[in-house]
Amino acid sequence: MKQRSVWEWIADQLRSRSMWMLHYCTGCGAIELPPSMTARFDMERFGINPMATPRQADIFLITGYLSTKTLRRVIYTYEQMPDPKYVIGFGSCTINGGIYYDSYATINRLDLYIPVDLYIAGCMPRPEAIFEAFTTLMEMIRKGEANGWKRYKENYEWYKKNQLRSLGEVYVHDEFHE
Amino acid sequence: MVALKVLAVLSTGFFFGLTLEGIGRKVTARVQRRYGPPWYQNFIDLFKTLTKHPITHGWIFDFGVLMALGGVMATLTFVPLGNLVAFPNLDNIFVILYLFAVGALGMAMGMVGSGNPNASVGVARALTQMLGYELPYLVVLSGVMFHYKTSSVSAIMNAQGDGWNLFKMPVGAIVAFISLLGMLGKKPFDTPIAPAEIASGPMVELSGKYMGLLMLMHTFSIFVEISLFVDIFLGGGNYLVFLLKFTIVWIMAVLISAILPRFRIEQVVKFYWKVPLSLAFLQVFFVLMGWVF
Numbered sequence: 001m002k003q004r005s006v007w008e009w010i011a012d013q014l015r016s017r018s019m020w021m022l023h024y025c026t027g028c029g030a031i032e033l034p035p036s037m038t039a040r041f042d043m044e045r046f047g048i049n050p051m052a053t054p055r056q057a058d059i060f061l062i063t064g065y066l067s068t069k070t071l072r073r074v075i076y077t078y079e080q081m082p083d084p085k086y087v088i089g090f091g092s093c094t095i096n097g098g099i100y101y102d103s104y105a106t107i108n109r110l111d112l113y114i115p116v117d118l119y120i121a122g123c124m125p126r127p128e129a130i131f132e133a134f135t136t137l138m139e140m141i142r143k144g145e146a147n148g149w150k151r152y153k154e155n156y157e158w159y160k161k162n163q164l165r166s167l168g169e170v171y172v173h174d175e176f177h178e
Numbered sequence: 179m180v181a182l183k184v185l186a187v188l189s190t191g192f193f194f195g196l197t198l199e200g201i202g203r204k205v206t207a208r209v210q211r212r213y214g215p216p217w218y219q220n221f222i223d224l225f226k227t228l229t230k231h232p233i234t235h236g237w238i239f240d241f242g243v244l245m246a247l248g249g250v251m252a253t254l255t256f257v258p259l260g261n262l263v264a265f266p267n268l269d270n271i272f273v274i275l276y277l278f279a280v281g282a283l284g285m286a287m288g289m290v291g292s293g294n295p296n297a298s299v300g301v302a303r304a305l306t307q308m309l310g311y312e313l314p315y316l317v318v319l320s321g322v323m324f325h326y327k328t329s330s331v332s333a334i335m336n337a338q339g340d341g342w343n344l345f346k347m348p349v350g351a352i353v354a355f356i357s358l359l360g361m362l363g364k365k366p367f368d369t370p371i372a373p374a375e376i377a378s379g380p381m382v383e384l385s386g387k388y389m390g391l392l393m394l395m396h397t398f399s400i401f402v403e404i405s406l407f408v409d410i411f412l413g414g415g416n417y418l419v420f421l422l423k424f425t426i427v428w429i430m431a432v433l434i435s436a437i438l439p440r441f442r443i444e445q446v447v448k449f450y451w452k453v454p455l456s457l458a459f460l461q462v463f464f465v466l467m468g469w470v471f
Contacts, residue, residue: 014222014226014229015226017219017222018223018226038210038212039211039212042207042214044207044212045214045215046215047215047219047222050373051373052374052378052382053377053378053381053382053383055233055383055384055385055389056378056381056384056385058226058230081385082230082231082232082233082385082386083230083231084230084231
């Protein structure tokens with residue numbers, strides 16, 4: 001791995017303390033986020049704030065299973081986010097399909113399609129596990145190990161090939177994307 | 179000397195403004211029984227956005243962001259902060275109000291230039307809301323200017339030696355404070371940037387550095403708005419007294435915003451044109467009759 005410059009080191013310290021998240025609530029994991037945001041656990045302590053649009057977001061939470069229809073939107077959203085960006089996969093569904101492993105409509109492994117920096121195991125992970133994941137991600141960013149966005153750029157052909165194999169076509173046909 | 183003073187005003191706006199925003203987030207968190215972020219969180223947020231790799235949407239977008247930030251910074255230099263006045267004879271209410279529109283219009287132009295419908299809806303709402311709060315605010319200000327026979331902010335500030343306008347014109351001060359909440363975009367009036375409805379409105383396409391510059395512009399415009407209120411209604415004093423008054427007004431706005439839900443846009447305008455506008459006319463009537471304590 002290439003050595004980081006001093007400027008990148010400082011930038012990584014800042015990025016680790018101010019992560020704006022886009023929670024794409026595809027699955028059941030979304031229900032664990034309100035308790036993590038509100039009074040009981042309060043993720044704003046770590047500078048983690050929910051943001052409304054992908055343009056402003058730093059971390060992308062895939063909260064649970066992904067249907068192939070949703071995967072198109074996830075890829076769109078991921079590509080709209082500015083670098084550097086980090087992805088967290090929630091629950092076993094993003095790792096190996098979870099209880100939906102044999103469904104015709106869901107994908108099984110998320111990191112075939114977009115690079116995942118961190119997984120949270122469990123079905124579903126409790127807020128404590130989510131906080132463990134956030135602090136681990138902060139540590140990884142500080143050390144410069146959260147390089148998913150660089151992997152996506154370097155292996156773009158490979159990711160694109162996987163996306164096309166599963167979806168046939170990544171382009172979304174509806175009234176918002178014409 | 180003027181350059182030094184301008185620098186002092188701008189750096190006060192930067193350091194004090196960002197610190198107070200962080201403290202405001204902490205206060206909101208404590209009201210909601212959370213622990214809240216550290217007070218320097220907004221500095222981290224700002225510098226982090228400046229390290230990201232943003233996406234542009236054409237030169238109108240770039241120019242609009244720069245115009246917004248530049249316009250608000252230019253406005254700030256004309257605002258007297260206690261006895262720190264960068265341009266002593268130019269701190270006129272009309273100059274400040276006109277220059278302030280440059281920043282708002284720059285933001286409107288740039289954000290519409292991004293081509294996102296949510297941004298257009300947000301900008302339309304922001305301008306509609308401006309129509310709502312500006313009217314009662316300007317009516318009250320014209321009453322104040324009529325009473326003191328001057329439109330210089332410093333002169334009005336120094337003329338309050340015997341008693342603040344807050345007590346001389348209590349109705350007008352209340353109207354101005356309600357208008358101030360609308361200008362700040364605090365909670366009952368944060369319709370233009372409603373994150374849950376229109377995905378943070380004008381800011382929807384802002385990434386990285388653009389977001390950082392607009393956050394800075396927002397900080398500076400908060401500083402201009404509250405400073406104007408403090409100067410006109412809370413009397414004079416030196417720099418430190420001014421900052422103390424500023425903090426109190428800001429914390430009050432934050433406390434009110436922490437417990438209220440959001441108006442819809444037509445409710446905002448209806449509210450401003452019913453209650454504050456009638457009260458503003460009442461205050462002007464008092465001033466015309468000479469009933470100023």
